[in-house]
Amino acid sequence: MKTIEAHPAPPVASPRVAAENRQHWAVVGGGMLGLALAHELTKRGKRVTVLEASPELGGLASPWELHDEETGRDVTWDRHYHVTLLSDTRLRQLLAEIGLAEDLQWVETKTGFYSGGKMHSMSSTLEFLTFPPLRLFEKFRLGMTIFGASKIRNWRRLEQIPVTDWLRKWSGRGAFEKVWLPLLKAKLGDAHTRVSAAFIWAHISRMYAARRTGHKKEMFGYVRGGYPRILQTLAETLEENGVDILTDAAVAEASAKPAGGVAVRLADGSSLDFDQVAFTTPSPVIARAVPGMSEEERTRHFGVEYLGIVCASLLLRKPITDYYVTNITDGWVPLTAVIEMTTIVDPDELGGRYLVYLPKYCPADDRLFDRTDDELREEWLAALEKMHPHFSRDDVVAMRFSRVRSVMALPTIRYSERLPSVATGVPGVWAVNSAQILKGNLNVNETIQVADEALAGPLAAALV
DSSP states (O other): OEEOOOOOOOOOSOSOOOGGGSOEEEEEOOBHHHHHHHHHHHHTTOEEEEEOSSSSSBGGGOEEEEEOTTTOOEEEEESSOOOEETTOHHHHHHHHHTTOGGGEEEEEOOEEEEETTEEEEOSSHHHHHTOTTSOHHHHHHHHHHHHHHHHOOOHHHHTTSBHHHHHHHHHHHHHIIIIIHHHHHHHHGGGGGTBBTHHHHHHHHHHHHHHTTSOSSOEEEEETTHHHHHHHHHHHHHHHTTOEEEESOOEEEEEEOTTSSEEEEETTSOEEEESEEEEOSOHHHHHHHOTTSOHHHHHHHHHOOEEEEEEEEEEESSOSOSOSEEEEOOTTSOOSEEEEGGGTSOGGGGTTOEEEEEEEEEETTOGGGGSOHHHHHHHHHHHHHHHOTTOOGGGEEEEEEEEEEEEEEOOBTTHHHHOOOSBOSSTTEEEOSGGGOOSSOSSHHHHHHHHHHHHHTTTGGGGO
């Protein structure tokens, strides 16, 4: 186990109390949710230890290196693609608290569609109206579906309806089969038949909220230095405020002590004692680590269905398109989308190179996770060459694959009715994870809000 080296950073915690007199919390999981929860607990005067199983912090937001084969240099950036929207007020508040708000860079972005073997721009109202794959009436139905969804507030009603039924009803057969169904299959695979209409509502609502900030165009942002800098700065701030951060510290078991408190046994055999323990890891991990749960609780945690991702990071000599995201409706393409990150990030931050992500979302048990890097490299680069005749794999100076089986809890039909509760049946043990997102889709802003909602709700009584 190791502790991240601390550097001076402005404290944000409330007046300090002697450590021996403060309630001691363990936060299991050092992703953005876990670190945000630790940050809020310190502001409430708690003593906090973060336990992260991996060698580094960040979870899905963790950094990694891409080795530039031509120059021999390593480029460090986010392992997966992340952007900040103008409407991501909670994330922006956190960035302000750790001194990074002034380093947010905002860029107007464009959206592309690959449909019928051709690239189309969908970055303005005019381009939407002239979108070739759809007839005029189909465009009207599609536009009204998006507008109507942005006005819906009763998301629980949408939880009762399959997303396919809802979109087919409101958009009509043409727009559904030409746009919605291919996009759902590209994102969700066969799981699209089990997901509720709340899924598409959450996505539309977030994008509309971004436009309601005053800009009638897509403005995406990033912090200079990316999530490597955000995570390092946040860790420094936490340690300055007394948080112990342990990496390589996988939790094997958490159990209530007879006299009160929680005993935590780590995978290396060592043990630690805490007053309260909050897990921020995926639900099946929590169920395995807390044997004192009831059978009903365990069933609920194991019943959360996760979508996974295989995502390639490409470092290129030159860009492919000027679209941040290219949505794909042609079923032969083995990708969910193409994300051109350097339409937002300054290439100078990447050694003058261009960064592209190729994500493919799939169920956690999909055979895609077992395919080799060489197999995927050949298939995915061949698809890029067919989509973009000007693209050459000779321009790729680095390519690396990330595989994560538990990324997003699928909002299946009546999801909130089957969701595990934050409080577990084990005194002092809590489940605060992204599966608790009910009114949004998975992004950093939403995960931070999960921490806020837990602290204001189920955890409130434990904070006294």
